[in-house]
Amino acid sequence: MSSAKRSDSASDLTARARIRDAAIECFGQHGFGVTVRAVAEQAGVSPGLVIHHFGSKDKLRQACDDHVIALVNEIKTESITSHDSRTFLHQLAAVEEYTPYIAYVFRAVQAGGPIAVSLYERMIADVEGYLAAGEAEGTVRPSRDPAKRARWMAANSFGAVLVLITMQQPGQQIDFVRIIREWSEEYILPALEVYTEGLLTERTMLDAYLLYVSDPPAESG
Amino acid sequence: MSSAKRSDSASDLTARARIRDAAIECFGQHGFGVTVRAVAEQAGVSPGLVIHHFGSKDKLRQACDDHVIALVNEIKTESITSHDSRTFLHQLAAVEEYTPYIAYVFRAVQAGGPIAVSLYERMIADVEGYLAAGEAEGTVRPSRDPAKRARWMAANSFGAVLVLITMQQPGQQIDFVRIIREWSEEYILPALEVYTEGLLTERTMLDAYLLYVSDPPAESG
DNA sequence: TAACCTATTGAACATGAGTTCAGCCAAGCG
DNA sequence: CGCTTGGCTGAACTCATGTTCAATAGGTTA
Secondary structure (H helix, E strand, C coil): CCCCCCCCCCCCCCHHHHHHHHHHHHHHHHCCCCCHHHHHHHHCCCHHHHHHHHCCHHHHHHHHHHHHHHHHHHHHHHHHHCCCCCCHHHHHHHCHHHHHHHHHHHHHHHHCCHHHHHHHHHHHHHHHHHHHHHHHCCCECCCCCHHHHHHHHHHHHHHHHHHHHHHCCCCCCCCHHHHHHHHHHHCHHHHHHHHHHCCECCCHHHHHHHHHHHCCCCCCC | CCCCCCCCCCCCCCHHHHHHHHHHHHHHHHCCCCCHHHHHHHHCCCHHHHHHHHCCHHHHHHHHHHHHHHHHHHHHHHHHHCCCCCCHHHHHHHCHHHHHHHHHHHHHHHHCCHHHHHHHHHHHHHHHHHHHHHHHCCCECCCCCHHHHHHHHHHHHHHHHHHHHHHCCCCCCCCHHHHHHHHHHHCHHHHHHHHHHCCECCCHHHHHHHHHHHCCCCCCC
């Protein structure tokens, strides 16, 4: 299934594939509100053909979702065999060619729904693995609840970039990779500060909480 | 100007005010894609009247923005005179009556644009003040760059909740206050862990960075 | 009561966008 | 050369939605 009927190289794809790629590009750049006509123009075909191949705009969206998920899965299995511990987002960001997919993943998560949850859960799993690896080699502190910490870290990290992206002026071309990189560079200092030295000077809040959970004040009736 | 022509109490507002409140409710609950007809129904008036009073849907949106911003400003000035150091979001969340406004603020930021930036910058300022107060009383560690740390913390905290909200099944009623509260309760442990003990075991990354900024390896030509 | 003004309605209009469909065209085949 | 087939077009259709407008109701004033 890996090689299509025709040659599978860049500009000489099946029209169906070209439309799908154009849709991923458009959806990623402008969100899922883009018109079928815009996608058709980007692909260099008529609006009718888009529907002819995919049945409806929703089904086109579905096909894009499937394609991106498949790509992410592929990257994931590759990274397992090659012992690459980066999250799939970082791996997407590392390859120039994958740029549209990053945009698409952000839009998908931003739009919510089942695909968002699926992708987001995968990110959390990535982060959990990443933290566990750090823990194993001694660079990351062990947590009393590693799963929850991973969820917390993932929500914070991904959410921060999502907010940053949302604040961009709409209508402009959004360079997701640049934003991710700038975020990382711009805020290394506070991130490293908090992650190595903490934010609070005293243990009182943590200790109080730990005492609280080990001996709850009142079990609700 | 504070008291309108008629009685200003809850259910007996000017039609214009009732429409505006209905719009804030609808926009907050379902996003800015809701139809004028839906807003009209919520307000118990005809679609025509909505346009009659506000000119267009965009102007209605504008009026809602203005009203919410005004409320936030009011809360802010009140909190200054009463020395209340909570962020405006926390203050909104504390009062039952303000529930729709929380939803609206989230939707506004989620939708992006100038109002989003304005509200978000205000949140950052709130966080910065909050951290500075903690620093002054000795509970929060001083930062080498307090402003950046505040931006980083705000992006993380707000982004995390934004992600959580986005993951809710669309179409359902979204209880923003409940989500915020559950997030706080559910993830107290990892948050306190990281904030008091840090995430990393060694200072090497931070120290390397501090050395790097004080003595950059190569100034780009 | 009559005039009048304002708020309000409900039907109609305009537009944008997803979708349909009858037909065209180029390629393969007898 | 003529036939068939399947990808493809572009004009037309449908529907949702923002918006307009003539007509109405209800209260206020002379």
